[in-house]
Amino acid sequence: MAQDTTVPKLNFEYWLDKAVEWGQATTLKSQKDVCLHLPQLQEFLHQLYETLKDVQGSVAAIQQFPLIGQLLGRLCWNPFVIGYDESQKALMWCLCCLYSSEPQNPVEVKANSWIHSLLCHLLSSSEWESNEAETNLFISTLGYTSADYYGHLVKNMIFSLVTELRENPFNGLNIQRSVPASRVNAVSICCVPLITLPDLTPLLETLLLYHGGSPKEILCPEFLEAVNEAFLKKKISLPDSAVCSLWLRHSLSLEKATLHLLDQLVSIQLNSLEEVACVIKDSLLPQAASHPAIFRVVNEIFKNALLETDGASEVMTIIQVFTQLFLEARQNQNEQHKFPLKAYFPCHHQPLVRALLRRPSELPTTSWSQHLKNISDMLKALVEDTNVSSLTDLFETWYLVTCFGEWLDIAAEQLLKAAVQPDALLWLLAFFYCPQNENQQRTQAMITETTDTSKEVYSLLLRTAYRFKHHGEGNQKTVKLLNELLQKFTLKV
Known part of the structure; x- marks a missing residue:
């Protein structure tokens, strides 16, 4: 196949043949063969992901790998493949790479729908839901189509995950219980192509506010970037606390949000500062800047913008209005949660x-x-x-x-x-x-x-x-x- 000459290490044709041979691993022979090849399959899926993450959308991926849909689809429906957590995670990564956040043609729209259904299936599999041999028969008996069934199942899964993440982290013996970081990370990966679904909002909020005691970031960066992008484009609505947490745990998203605000403001003809103030408030940055770490990053970006524009009066005015709104937001804060002024201006004459x-x-x-x-x-x-x-x-x-x-x-x-x-x-x-x-x-x-x-x-x-x-x-x-x-x-x- 053409793609094998482009990326010989991927051995795409070999694994497609294997996926066809295995089917859904209903025989003892195929089950043993899957188990025997799982380490090599895992390595292949990682290599495939490394290639796909640089490909823009499903159309480009299909051009490079014409039969990629067949391969991923067969692997996702093989219970012995997705029963292995690492394989399931790698499949989710690959599917996320194929997802088009802004589909431009019917092919990408159809591909997004297909990816959505596969991710719903993966969510209902493995560690979250036991696999049943008669699942398809059971669905048809209930009178559901697969899409309807998994749509309802996703809502239930979201509710279940939110409940699990929000429950009291201490049990009666004062022993801390928390969801494993790898599992939280896997959930965040699953959410990437589904972020704009209204049903997912409670899970997005819960994930952004969840830390679990790990010293390292447990949410995948692609998830954080995708949430920020959707928020900036007004595709989703999140509580102030969740947005603030997003910007605190991912500085790149905070920088993008600040630059996005500046781009919006410089395009406005400054005939009324009420309009400027409204845009700034709507960005949630003045409210989030009540946290000194966020304030200092935003302030530094404004400072650089002022330098790059040689002290343009328009930029000065934007900075001054932002500062006024920041002070108002800080003044409205509960006294117990206020940071001292020195935290915002540590190097200045107090x-x-x-x-x-x-x-x-x-x-x-x-x-x-x-x-x-x-x-x-x-x-x-x-x-x-x-x-x-x-x-x-x-x-x-x-x-x-x-x-x-x-x-x-x-x-x-x-x-x-x-x-x-x-x-x-x-x-x-x-x-x-x-x-x-x-x-x-x-x-x-x-x-x-x-x-x-x-x-x-x-x-x-x-x-x-x-x-x-x-x-x-x-x-x-x-x-x-x-x-x-x-x-x-x-x-x-």
Whole structure:
């Protein structure tokens, strides 16, 4: 056969002949022959999986192995083959490789249905369900088709597995009982092509929240990636706790989710920050970021995005809105479950962090100028400290201030209102726009016009409008003037 010349080690034709010869292993001779060849069959199935995992979908697999359906189908219905856990697992892996998450043609749709029925059969076999010699006769006697029977059986199996995984891990003797890691791993493998089935949602949630005391990850990475992909494409809905657990146990999924959010946001025309806030909330990232490990990863990705876009005002605005939503989510947390601030900002000056984290709405407006002066004084002392004068330290401090841009916007407003002590406000804004300049240069750079301030002014107006609406600030006259300015800028920017 053609595939044997492409991948000679697979010996595809030999094993297909064996599968035909064995049938369903109903004779003593065929049963002995299966047992004799199980180690070599196991090795073959692993080799087949290694080849299939690089093949894109069932159509490509059929082109390379025209009779792969016959081979896998015969092996899946051989009770002596699937009675061996490792063979069953390898067959599941191979079937998962053939599954098309987004079928493009009738062949892939039909193949998905076939794969689904085989996986349902494997779920009902081996260690989960005893094999009955008269299974097919029994099904027909009940008046079911195989598809109906195994569909109902899958629902029962899901309920059974969920119950088993969720039950109290301690028995009456205080001896910990847990499902073997290999079994949990095998279940996660089975779920890969079935993730978007509504019936499977309780099992997905249970698996994501299950750890079992093993120091290593027991869920297969393909399962974690597939769940994340389905969640990002809105094909499944999961509780916040399950999504948070997914991102904590699989950092690649968290990175993909954050980049997916950024892609969504940069494609939105920033005419209203309410829309931006809605998209960010819908991603569940601000809520999940209440866990410091998730916050630090997301924050690092945002930081890199800001660097790669040369400090684009749109990206700054996205970061600031995200930070506000993160603070709201953290504030709504139960006090017992809150992490200390140092867990989120371990390397920063904690008094400065606490000052920046104070929401403007938490202070009377008469205290804003003094609070801004305190922030400016602390920041100035840090920047001028010779022990932390490296560019890295300077950037980290600048980025921290950028995240809490509400206070920068208020500083600009206070300055326009001719505050009593404008020097501190001038220095704070000068540091934000020219962080690498020395103190004198920084002040001079604020009395100098920039080449293009339209985007910065527009972003400032957007953030101010969002703050007024979010916190009920500003009188009607101010809000009306703000909306008129925004309409004019929308036409220019």
